[in-house]
Amino acid sequence: MVWRRQSSVVRARQLLNAIAYTRQQKQISNLERIGRYMKRNHKVSSSETQRQLECAVQDNLVISYTAVGTKGSKTGTEQEGFKIMEEAEIVDDGHDWYCFECHGPGDVVMCDGCWRVFHEMCCDEQNGFVDGEKFFCYICKAGRKRNRIKGKLLNTLLGYTVHRLKEKTRELHRIGHREEEISLKRFVYRAMDLNTMEQFVQDRRYRCMEELVADAHNIVHNVFLMYGEEHGMTELAIIMIKDCKYDIEEIRQCWNCYYMSNSKPSNWFCQPCNPPHKLVYAKLKGFSYWPAKVIRISEDEKYDVRFFGGYHQRAVIPVEYIKPISINIKSVTTKRTQGFIKACEELKIHRQLLDEQGEPSKSHTFESETDNNSEEEEEEREEEAEVEQQPDEEKEEEDDDDDDEEEEDDVELREVTSTSVVPPKHTSKMKTKVSNPENVNVVSSSVDKIFSPSPMAKVVYKHTASQAFPNTANKSVQTDTKGCRCEEEFKSMFSQYEEKMVIDHKKAIDLALKELAESLQKDFEDDKQQAVARALSNMQREIERARRQTSECCKEQCMEEMKKLSQKHKENTSYIKKKQWCFYCEEEAMYHCCWNTSYCSVQCQQAHWHKGHKSVCRRQRR
Numbered sequence: 001m002v003w004r005r006q007s008s009v010v011r012a013r014q015l016l017n018a019i020a021y022t023r024q025q026k027q028i029s030n031l032e033r034i035g036r037y038m039k040r041n042h043k044v045s046s047s048e049t050q051r052q053l054e055c056a057v058q059d060n061l062v063i064s065y066t067a068v069g070t071k072g073s074k075t076g077t078e079q080e081g082f083k084i085m086e087e088a089e090i091v092d093d094g095h096d097w098y099c100f101e102c103h104g105p106g107d108v109v110m111c112d113g114c115w116r117v118f119h120e121m122c123c124d125e126q127n128g129f130v131d132g133e134k135f136f137c138y139i140c141k142a143g144r145k146r147n148r149i150k151g152k153l154l155n156t157l158l159g160y161t162v163h164r165l166k167e168k169t170r171e172l173h174r175i176g177h178r179e180e181e182i183s184l185k186r187f188v189y190r191a192m193d194l195n196t197m198e199q200f201v202q203d204r205r206y207r208c209m210e211e212l213v214a215d216a217h218n219i220v221h222n223v224f225l226m227y228g229e230e231h232g233m234t235e236l237a238i239i240m241i242k243d244c245k246y247d248i249e250e251i252r253q254c255w256n257c258y259y260m261s262n263s264k265p266s267n268w269f270c271q272p273c274n275p276p277h278k279l280v281y282a283k284l285k286g287f288s289y290w291p292a293k294v295i296r297i298s299e300d301e302k303y304d305v306r307f308f309g310g311y312h313q314r315a316v317i318p319v320e321y322i323k324p325i326s327i328n329i330k331s332v333t334t335k336r337t338q339g340f341i342k343a344c345e346e347l348k349i350h351r352q353l354l355d356e357q358g359e360p361s362k363s364h365t366f367e368s369e370t371d372n373n374s375e376e377e378e379e380e381r382e383e384e385a386e387v388e389q390q391p392d393e394e395k396e397e398e399d400d401d402d403d404d405e406e407e408e409d410d411v412e413l414r415e416v417t418s419t420s421v422v423p424p425k426h427t428s429k430m431k432t433k434v435s436n437p438e439n440v441n442v443v444s445s446s447v448d449k450i451f452s453p454s455p456m457a458k459v460v461y462k463h464t465a466s467q468a469f470p471n472t473a474n475k476s477v478q479t480d481t482k483g484c485r486c487e488e489e490f491k492s493m494f495s496q497y498e499e500k501m502v503i504d505h506k507k508a509i510d511l512a513l514k515e516l517a518e519s520l521q522k523d524f525e526d527d528k529q530q531a532v533a534r535a536l537s538n539m540q541r542e543i544e545r546a547r548r549q550t551s552e553c554c555k556e557q558c559m560e561e562m563k564k565l566s567q568k569h570k571e572n573t574s575y576i577k578k579k580q581w582c583f584y585c586e587e588e589a590m591y592h593c594c595w596n597t598s599y600c601s602v603q604c605q606q607a608h609w610h611k612g613h614k615s616v617c618r619r620q621r622r
Helices: 009-024 031-042 046-058 138-143 151-168 194-202 209-227 232-253 255-263 338-356 369-388 404-416 424-435 437-450 453-468 473-479 486-577 602-610
Strands: 062-068 078-084 107-110 128-131 134-137 278-283 289-297 302-307 314-318 322-324 591-594 597-599
Touching (some): 031 046, 046 062, 151 194, 151 255, 278 314, 591 602
Antiparallel strands (some): 062 078
16 A cells, blocks of 8 residues: 555645635735635635645645745744645656546555556455556456457557547547646646547557557546546546447447448448347337347347348347247238338348358358248259350260251351350359459450450351361362451450440449449438537537526626625715704704704704694703
8 A cells, every 4th residue: 555645636726726826916825825715715614725735745746935024014024835846846656646446545556567556445356456466457457368359450440439439529639738737747647638549549559448448547537637526527528438438348249340330331231240140030119020130138138139221220129029030021010111121132131141151141040941942043053054164065066967957056056155165264254254343344355355256267167168068168168268257247246245335334333323422422411410419519518608607707797796886885874874864854954953853944943843843852941
């Protein structure tokens, strides 16, 4: 146990302000003047002020010295004065001065792995552990664990977290530049803000997620020390740390979902995670059963799901409203809206991607008949493709004694399927490139190589010559070569194919641009709504702050006016009491009659005399 600092953070800051105010008045900051300031501004008693001032001197925040008075009655009199210690004189011994958990002073235990300190009651088994005679806090303990997410990926995920925190808490972007944060270094050991955390993410300095949470806790710690517990900045920092912990928990739950939901590539929700989520039909109140992914299952048997389609909303659904994905959806859903159709399309894409990755959905979901039917259809298509890829040499071994009609049909068939001369791997490449609208130019060049006229002319011409002149095949090869029009036909076929591909390419580009424009418009609308919401919340906060400041200012002005009016009323009352007034008409009197009776004129005296004053007048008559 080590005794770091004894004075309260709030009282220490108030004492520093009192000393600074007194020295601005060109006066010695003695105990009497500091006590008057604390009692007037903070309602602190003289004994409490003296005790906190002694603690501040022991904490090396305030320096005590002997001063000699130079003004008034205390000229030449020695008295104890206080001044603020310079920031450069504060000793850095490698550890904080206040408990990292409760932010208070007192006896603390120093961590042997970092700069943090804790009270003994704050460092229980969850917050730290003792390794022999050494104490390590929970942050150092977490750093010793092996992390399954490391390096660039970890900092990328944490970068999304910091970005989300900066969107919600603009006031915490930079800490230490405001007027109330001038004495930052006297109380805050390790400065931290969201801009610094963002720089750490860009430099890839985080090795585990607990380090980011520790920096977020450090912001809360610093704000608490600078502003106190009831300040608006402290409440904002507490909200920030809750959001940070929520995002970190989401990363621990499934970092694939967190990455996809922030980066948002094309069909991001359809991308399967590792391991894949269980697929179910879930029912939310007011809606029909809807396809969804199971994010997690809580201890009370409730499903935390995220729905396909729309905005991919999340909800916690009781187990009785969960149906397996293998159930016939028509038995539980009557209406098939556009949203439901879109959700089913995303579910279909998700299953296809699962099958491509070798992780069939039936291993993590309930087995359905539709999956089996789709697999059988794929096998049939593969068998048909193998039959089409057989070489033409097998077809050339057919009998030459067939009828002329069969040979003509054979020639036409060979002209149409002449691409079978090319090896199968080139054919597969051509198919894959044609399927992608961005590679049309590459496809056209590969088609040039495939449809070379020389080998095809030989094959086709061989059959046409043998058909026309069966007995003189060799001579027909020499005489009819000039009349072959295969090259022109293939050129026309290729030009038509190329035009068709160009048209398809333009259509694909237009469709992609349209989808991109819709996506950008949707993102713009979402960002616009978020910006408007943030602007409204900030405006409301500013209006509330201005209203509170205006109310306090008006209250102070009202009190000042009341004091002035009260003083003026006292002066007027005193002035009026010093005058004499006519007993009859209450005007200012000038004639004295008896002990309490005066008159302003002879007429008032005579009128009052006859009305009864003569019977009670105490003036002695001569």
